Amino acid sequence: MITAFIFRALDRNTYIVLGLLLAVGILLPLLSLTDPSFPLHVPTYVIALIGKYLCYALLALSVDLVWGYCGILSLGHAAFFALGGYAMGMYLMRQIGARGVYANPILPDFMVFLNWNELPWFWYGFDHFWFAAIMIIAVPGLLAFVFGWFAFRSRVTGVYLSIITQAMTYALLLAFFRNDMGFGGNNGLTDFKDILGFNIQAPATRGVLFFASALALALGFLICRAVIASKFGKVLIAVRDAESRTRFIGYRVEGYKLVVFVLSAMMAGVAGSLYVPQIGIINPGEFAPANSIEAVIWVAVGGRGTLIGPIVGALLVNFGKTWFTSGVLAEYWLFVLGALFVAVTLFLPKGVVGTLLARAKARPTSTSAPAAVSPIEASIAAEEGA
Amino acid sequence: MTATHVETSSPAAREKASREKAKNSLLYLDGVSVSFDGFKALRSLSLVIEPGEMRAIIGPNGAGKTTMMDVITGKTKPDEGDVYFAGDTDLTRMDEASIASLGIGRKFQKPTVFESHTVWNNIDLALAGVRGPFATLFHRTSLRETARIEEILDIIRLADKKEWLAANLSHGQKQWLEIGMLLAQEPQLLLVDEPVAGMTDAETRETAALLREIAKTKSVVVVEHDMSFVRELDVKVTVLHQGSVLSEGTLDAVSADPTVIEVYLGR
Numbered sequence: 001m002i003t004a005f006i007f008r009a010l011d012r013n014t015y016i017v018l019g020l021l022l023a024v025g026i027l028l029p030l031l032s033l034t035d036p037s038f039p040l041h042v043p044t045y046v047i048a049l050i051g052k053y054l055c056y057a058l059l060a061l062s063v064d065l066v067w068g069y070c071g072i073l074s075l076g077h078a079a080f081f082a083l084g085g086y087a088m089g090m091y092l093m094r095q096i097g098a099r100g101v102y103a104n105p106i107l108p109d110f111m112v113f114l115n116w117n118e119l120p121w122f123w124y125g126f127d128h129f130w131f132a133a134i135m136i137i138a139v140p141g142l143l144a145f146v147f148g149w150f151a152f153r154s155r156v157t158g159v160y161l162s163i164i165t166q167a168m169t170y171a172l173l174l175a176f177f178r179n180d181m182g183f184g185g186n187n188g189l190t191d192f193k194d195i196l197g198f199n200i201q202a203p204a205t206r207g208v209l210f211f212a213s214a215l216a217l218a219l220g221f222l223i224c225r226a227v228i229a230s231k232f233g234k235v236l237i238a239v240r241d242a243e244s245r246t247r248f249i250g251y252r253v254e255g256y257k258l259v260v261f262v263l264s265a266m267m268a269g270v271a272g273s274l275y276v277p278q279i280g281i282i283n284p285g286e287f288a289p290a291n292s293i294e295a296v297i298w299v300a301v302g303g304r305g306t307l308i309g310p311i312v313g314a315l316l317v318n319f320g321k322t323w324f325t326s327g328v329l330a331e332y333w334l335f336v337l338g339a340l341f342v343a344v345t346l347f348l349p350k351g352v353v354g355t356l357l358a359r360a361k362a363r364p365t366s367t368s369a370p371a372a373v374s375p376i377e378a379s380i381a382a383e384e385g386a
Numbered sequence: 387m388t389a390t391h392v393e394t395s396s397p398a399a400r401e402k403a404s405r406e407k408a409k410n411s412l413l414y415l416d417g418v419s420v421s422f423d424g425f426k427a428l429r430s431l432s433l434v435i436e437p438g439e440m441r442a443i444i445g446p447n448g449a450g451k452t453t454m455m456d457v458i459t460g461k462t463k464p465d466e467g468d469v470y471f472a473g474d475t476d477l478t479r480m481d482e483a484s485i486a487s488l489g490i491g492r493k494f495q496k497p498t499v500f501e502s503h504t505v506w507n508n509i510d511l512a513l514a515g516v517r518g519p520f521a522t523l524f525h526r527t528s529l530r531e532t533a534r535i536e537e538i539l540d541i542i543r544l545a546d547k548k549e550w551l552a553a554n555l556s557h558g559q560k561q562w563l564e565i566g567m568l569l570a571q572e573p574q575l576l577l578v579d580e581p582v583a584g585m586t587d588a589e590t591r592e593t594a595a596l597l598r599e600i601a602k603t604k605s606v607v608v609v610e611h612d613m614s615f616v617r618e619l620d621v622k623v624t625v626l627h628q629g630s631v632l633s634e635g636t637l638d639a640v641s642a643d644p645t646v647i648e649v650y651l652g653r
Contacts, residue, residue, distance in 0.1 A: 005524055230523050231516070231527075232519060237502055237503060238503065238511055241502055242498050242501075247481075247483055247486070248459060248482055248492045249491075249511065249567065250483050252517070252518075255519045258519075
């Protein structure tokens with residue numbers, strides 16, 4: 001059943017994307033381990049940078065799964081990303097052990113600083129990697145389940161849903177800022193030493209983390225592809241196009257939304273968990289509402305309703321951000337981002353990939369009607385009409 | 387055939403009497419009232435559809451036709467009154483999805499198809515069968531389902547356009563696709579809201595023929611403004627006005643009814 005499910009997803013484009021991701025995931029870390037005099041040597045900072053982008057791409061993919069395919073515009077996905085990140089951060093904190101500033105074998109530094117005498121119950125188990133790995137998926141999934149259960153059952157849709165997802169991530173931001181929450185407050189979790197016994201700063205560890213990010217993105221892509229190729233995926237698109245019609249032919253829409261929202265939150269959690277060891281810190285800033293909006297912009301730029309689009313969008317926008325913010329124009333980045341979003345909405349409503357796909361499709365069959373309107377175009381037209 | 391409102395003081399006795407009357411009908415509405423912010427969309431509406439019957443419902447704008455459809459399909463809950471399906475199923479306690487699964491299909495006034503799906507996928511989605519999220523995740527279309535989809539595409543004459551996106555169909559073709567989706571649901575009762583709005587005369591005639599064909603095996607309720615189309619259907623007509631039944635009978639009989647003439651022409 002599962003194999004057939006995955007097998008259906010494998011078309012030519014999927015093989016190309018998976019092949020590319022795995023090739024990049026293996027080659028770049030290997031090149032970074034070469035001698036700096038080697039002509040193809042890749043500096044470590046490049047690995048850290050692109051590794052970060054790959055995590056962003058997985059976050060973008062998870063946003064696209066709910067927004068591009070089911071019409072749920074979540075402006076709170078950074079919350080799931082950050083929760084996955086905190087779960088990983090807690091594991092990494094426990095690995096520091098007695099090497100902290102206060103040399104307490106059990107308590108992380110910030111707890112000693114707060115004069116706490118014992119580990120809060122919710123930190124139990126995070127000294128085991130397997131436990132943290134489960135929490136990375138379970139905590140965002142549970143939050144998405146509870147949130148989605150109430151929101152979708154009450155039939156909260158459209159802009160109202162977007163607003164409450166913003167409120168959710170903002171509430172978490174404020175909560176995690178508080179010292180007595182037990183997650184390091186304003187400073188968050190940092191000063192990581194080891195992951196699974198390996199020095200987190202070592203080039204080889206960085207290479208493996210990079211590969212893990214590429215692999216996670218490839219798996220996420222494969223899962224999304226399989227979901228979209230199934231009848232479940234067709235129902236998602238049906239919900240996006242005409243929700244009440246879908247109800248009247250007998251589908252319980254809230255169930256579909258809930259399943260896809262939880263799946264998407266779990267993917268965002270995994271992205272966050274791989275982001276944190278590569279960046280070396282997780283703090284409440286990751287919950288900032290602007291982060292979620294930025295993720296939506298990556299998807300819009302790349303092309304929502306295509307699975308390659310969000311990956312391309314996340315990479316493009318973040319390369320742009322890195323390039324722009326390292327120059328003299330750094331302080332104008334947010335204006336550029338805003339202008340980019342407006343420009344894409346006006347001139348490329350299908351995004352970069354969506355536009356290219358529509359063009360590629362239109363050329364060979366320009367005489368036949370089916371290609372005249374691409375799926376995403378039709379959905380956008382339907383939304384505008386509504 | 388209008389069911390008279392059951393006048394009994396005790397609710398239990400009233401419900402029992404209602405159920406007794408509903409027993410032999412496919413769809414039974416009695417004393418249904420709905421109001422939105424004080425506006426009474428339905429006032430003690432009563433209507434009985436027999437199994438295998440085709441009924442045309444006409445009435446001026448605001449007569450409550452669409453609200454009646456909403457009540458039957460679970461979109462709107464009535465403030466009071468009984469709605470029973472197949473004799474003993476109380477529709478007022480169910481949601482849209484479970485009512486659809488019971489065998490009540492609905493076609494909207496404005497053609498509502500899944501624009502970014504192909505014609506084939508539109509029918510496939512409507513096809514009676516799996517509905518749960520996990521069932522659809524692992525579902526594979528069986529040969530029997532494929533044959534049924536082909537069959538429906540032939541009936542609605544869209545077999546040669548099965549790979550087309552629904553967005554690219556003409557208005558009339560979308561209406562037909564939606565009727566095809568209704569058929570795919572294998573309903574016992576079809577509620578069809580203005581199926582020929584915006585159609586050419588030829589399309590209107592073909593649609594009437596199609597609905598008559600469907601009515602041979604299923605009950606059909608058609609809401610329509612177009613009188614020539616209603617004449618073409620040649621079935622019993624119910625006239626709604628201000629949320630309740632004004633007149634009922636053959637088209638000729640209701641056309642001759644002075645109260646109907648007054649409502650339609652005004653005085």
